[in-house]
Amino acid sequence: MNKPVPVTDWVSDFDHTDPRWTENPYPIWDELRAASPVVHTDRFLGVYMPTTYEAVKAIAYDTEHFSSRRIIVRNSRPPITQTAPPITSDPPEHKPAKQLLLPPFTPDATKKLEPRVREICNELIDQFISDPSVDAAARYTKHIPVRAIAHMLGIPEADGDLFIKWIHEILELGITDEDTMMRAVNEMAVYFVGHIEARKKQPTDDLISTLMHAKGPDGQPLSDMHVLGSLRLLLIAGIDTTWSAIGASLWHLAKTPADRERLIAEPALMPTAIEEFLRAFSPVTMAREVIKETAIAGCPVKPDNMVLLSFPAANRDPAMFPDADKVLIDRKENRHAAFGLGIHRCVGSNLARMEMTVAIEEWLKRIPDFRLDPAGRVTWSEGTVRGPRQLPLLLGAAR
Amino acid sequence: MAGKLKIHVDPDKCQGHSRCKSLAPELFELDDYGYAHAIGDGVVPEDLEDKAWLAKSNCPEEAIDITED
Numbered sequence: 313m314n315k316p317v318p319v320t321d322w323v324s325d326f327d328h329t330d331p332r333w334t335e336n337p338y339p340i341w342d343e344l345r346a347a348s349p350v351v352h353t354d355r356f357l358g359v360y361m362p363t364t365y366e367a368v369k370a371i372a373y374d375t376e377h378f379s380s381r382r383i384i385v386r387n388s389r390p391p392i393t394q395t396a397p398p399i400t401s402d403p404p405e406h407k408p409a410k411q412l413l414l415p416p417f418t419p420d421a422t423k424k425l426e427p428r429v430r431e432i433c434n435e436l437i438d439q440f441i442s443d444p445s446v447d448a449a450a451r452y453t454k455h456i457p458v459r460a461i462a463h464m465l466g467i468p469e470a471d472g473d474l475f476i477k478w479i480h481e482i483l484e485l486g487i488t489d490e491d492t493m494m495r496a497v498n499e500m501a502v503y504f505v506g507h508i509e510a511r512k513k514q515p516t517d518d519l520i521s522t523l524m525h526a527k528g529p530d531g532q533p534l535s536d537m538h539v540l541g542s543l544r545l546l547l548i549a550g551i552d553t554t555w556s557a558i559g560a561s562l563w564h565l566a567k568t569p570a571d572r573e574r575l576i577a578e579p580a581l582m583p584t585a586i587e588e589f590l591r592a593f594s595p596v597t598m599a600r601e602v603i604k605e606t607a608i609a610g611c612p613v614k615p616d617n618m619v620l621l622s623f624p625a626a627n628r629d630p631a632m633f634p635d636a637d638k639v640l641i642d643r644k645e646n647r648h649a650a651f652g653l654g655i656h657r658c659v660g661s662n663l664a665r666m667e668m669t670v671a672i673e674e675w676l677k678r679i680p681d682f683r684l685d686p687a688g689r690v691t692w693s694e695g696t697v698r699g700p701r702q703l704p705l706l707l708g709a710a711r
Numbered sequence: 712m713a714g715k716l717k718i719h720v721d722p723d724k725c726q727g728h729s730r731c732k733s734l735a736p737e738l739f740e741l742d743d744y745g746y747a748h749a750i751g752d753g754v755v756p757e758d759l760e761d762k763a764w765l766a767k768s769n770c771p772e773e774a775i776d777i778t779e780d
Contacts, residue, residue: 414744419729583733587769645768653771657726662745 316355323347327355328385328597328620329487334694338637341625349609356385358617360602361625365633365649367609368626371600371619372653374608375403378600378619380656384696385599385618387488394497396545397538399656406655408529413542413659416464416519422663425460429667432459432469433674441678441707445685449559449703456671457554460663461546466518467507474503479552487695497544504543508536519546546660553595554664556699557650558671560593561586563700564639565672566684571641576676585641586668591648592639594624595699598652623649624698681709714780716755718763720747724774731766731775738763747774754780 319327322340327333333340344351345363352360362368371378379402381392395401398409415421436455440446458472478496486493504520511521523539534542565572575585600619607613627648630636651658658664684690688704718738720731727745731738737759739747755763755777767775 411744414727418741418743418745419732420741587730644765647769647771647773649771651728651771654726657728657771662729 323351324353325355326351326353326361328361329694331694334692334698337624337698338628341622341628345625345629348611350611350613352617356387356618357389359385359620360608360611360613360617361620361622362608363622363625363629364609364631365626365629366631368621368623368649369653370608371621372649372656374606375406375655377602377604377606377613379603380406380600382601382618383599384483384487385620386486386490388490389618390490394501394541394544396541396548398659399545399549400541403655409538409542410655410659412523412526412528412534413546416522417659417662419662419666422666425464425663426666426670428463429456429460429670430674432456433671434678437674437678443707445688445704445706447688447702448562448705449555449700452675453555453559453562453671453700453703456558457551457664457667460667461550464519464663465507465543465546466516466520471503475547475551479548482548483552483696484694500544500547501540504540505536508539549658550660550663552693552697552699553658554660554667556595556693556697557590557593557664558668559700559703560595561589561668561672562675562705563684563690563703564589564593565676566682566703566705568639569683571639572676572680572682575641575672576680579673581641582669582673584643584646586665586672587646587648588639588641588643589668590650590665591627591633591643591646593699594627594648594650595697596650596652596658597622597624597696597698598656599696623652679707682707715757716760716763717778717780718749718753718755718766719776719778720749721774721776722746722748724772726772726774728771730769730771734769735759735762735766739766 319325319330322343349364349367350360350362362371380400398406401409436452440451458475459469462469478500481492481496515521528534598621602613602615602617605614628636651661682705685704685706690700691702693701725746731747732741740750741747767777
């Protein structure tokens with residue numbers, strides 16, 4: 313595999329996998345936004361990136377010119393063989409596929425999982441609270457969403473490491489390594505087919521069974537392929553996204569004692585703080601494929617290109633958010649797009665918010681004092697989902 | 712004295728972010744799919760007017776209208 317040529321001109325040749333982008337994308341996005349509301353690179357076989365909130369919103373709403381059949385910008389565009397409805401669906405197939413997944417993810421439905429998520433957080437904290445330091449990404453934030461979604465699907469929480477491996481192979485290594493990605497996709501399919509078959513013999517009371525018994529728009533039960541696709545989506549979309557959001561929130565609190573102390577003194581600020589962490593450190597960048605020529609914010613957009621749909625960059629647009637580069641945990645007006653805009657609004661947004669809230673609350677209750685470990689290094693994941701993958705912290709008051 | 716405020720959620724715009732419901736549970740409720748609508752006739756009691764405006768200004772889809780009766 314050839315190493316990509318380092319970027320020298322971000323505006324005409326951006327690369328969202330460049331280590332500088334991974335490390336600190338915000339100044340790069342500011343530079344791109346100052347240049348144009350839509351920029352283009354020839355890398356990855358041609359990609360546009362909207363840089364303003366308005367341009368991101370326009371593309372998210374425009375399903376006529378922009379398809380969701382490909383939602384990750386990669387080095388290659390292999391034929392589409394496996395889908396994950398509804399995230400990879402366009403109208404009119406999108407709506408019925410989405411409707412099936414909505415009821416289990418309403419705020420009331422996700423609230424029922426909250427006690428188990430609190431237990432999970434405390435079980436994890438128990439394992440390192442007596443230590444002077446911890447990698448919070450490896451030992452805390454990483455495990456919360458994977459165990460929560462496993463609990464919901466009715467599969468063993470202990471299989472979490474397997475899911476994390478597949479997700480890494482699909483979302484990170486998969487950008488440049490098609491073979492690894494396809495192997496992971498196939499392993500995941502075999503795993504879930506096993507669980508589907510087991511439930512045909514012995515039905516269970518979990519989300520896999522719910523999906524198996526759900527009826528499609530034609531009144532018939534969903535095909536195994538559709539169930540499999542939706543399970544693939546829930547696992548891929550539900551894990552490293554929330555892992556990243558919890559990690560980035562803890563990262564901010566570790567280096568901002570004033571916010572940490574204020575949040576402990578004023579727990580009523582938690583909802584606005586969570587929304588602000590979602591805005592400022594939005595983990596998820598989606599993609600679209602241009603299927604018809606059009607113009608966005610006056611910029612021509614041509615087919616055969618992908619679009620890097622950066623909700624994180626939209627959320628840093630100063631035209632939309634005053635003091636966009638500041639983290640204000642009491643920000644009152646916050647129309648952020650962390651969960652997307654339009655018909656593809658993240659189906660798991662209520663679950664993600666609940667997990668973030670519980671994870672931060674339980675951490676602050678038991679570990680009110682913590683800071684970044686100056687001897688360690690914070691590292692961030694590359695590509696579609698950005699969040700801390702190493703988060704070395706010192707626990708307890710500074711001595 | 713100004714008239715009472717009335718809220719309305721446009722069902723074609725609402726995507727179920729549920730920001731309104733978490734900011735103003737006295738004014739908004741969700742259906743079985745998580746889409747929002749105004750409780751009752753949507754008339755906002757005076758002491759909840761701030762919450763109505765807060766919900767409107769946090770809706771990512773700009774689906775909430777506030778009118779004066």
